[in-house]
Amino acid sequence: MSKVGFINVCHSDYVSDTAINIAAEAVKALESKGIKVYQIKELVVDSQGAEKAGKELIKNDVDGVIIFLGTWIECPVAMSVIREVEHLPLCLWGFPMFTEKGVLNSTGSYESFAMFKGTMDRVQYKYKPILGLPSEVDTIIKVESFCKAACAI
Numbered sequence: 001m002s003k004v005g006f007i008n009v010c011h012s013d014y015v016s017d018t019a020i021n022i023a024a025e026a027v028k029a030l031e032s033k034g035i036k037v038y039q040i041k042e043l044v045v046d047s048q049g050a051e052k053a054g055k056e057l058i059k060n061d062v063d064g065v066i067i068f069l070g071t072w073i074e075c076p077v078a079m080s081v082i083r084e085v086e087h088l089p090l091c092l093w094g095f096p097m098f099t100e101k102g103v104l105n106s107t108g109s110y111e112s113f114a115m116f117k118g119t120m121d122r123v124q125y126k127y128k129p130i131l132g133l134p135s136e137v138d139t140i141i142k143v144e145s146f147c148k149a150a151c152a153i
């Protein structure tokens with residue numbers, strides 16, 4: 001069984017119940033597929049918290065790490081996580097705009113995904129980019145595939 005680390009990276013000015021709930025839905029969807037998820041409970045909003053979270057994942061012997069972009073982020077915060085866990089398989093998971101109560105909504109995750117994906121590509125990190133809501137079957141299939149591959153590695 002794969003054991004994956006899950007870190008919800010956000011910006012403190014953009015944290016909302018919506019962003020927290022979507023991350024919780026993501027964890028629940030993975031667990032429903034039989035994946036053991038070691039979730040960092042605190043939102044990662046600064047570099048110190050990011051370093052601490054990365055070190056915690058290492059201590060818990062995870063097979064791979066999912067960097068979940070819950071909101072708009074600052075690149076140095078996400079990179080602080082990456083620097084701690086860069087030797088493990090990495091997944092960058094963001095989600096696009098969505099409809100909530102009949103209104104098109106965004107947490108800034110899509111923009112963060114596009115921005116940080118560009119950063120990861122420029123520094124030539126190997127990672128699995130996934131863009132989609134946890135409520136979408138195709139998204140969960142892709143993340144599940146990443147988790148299984150991380151376990152195999």
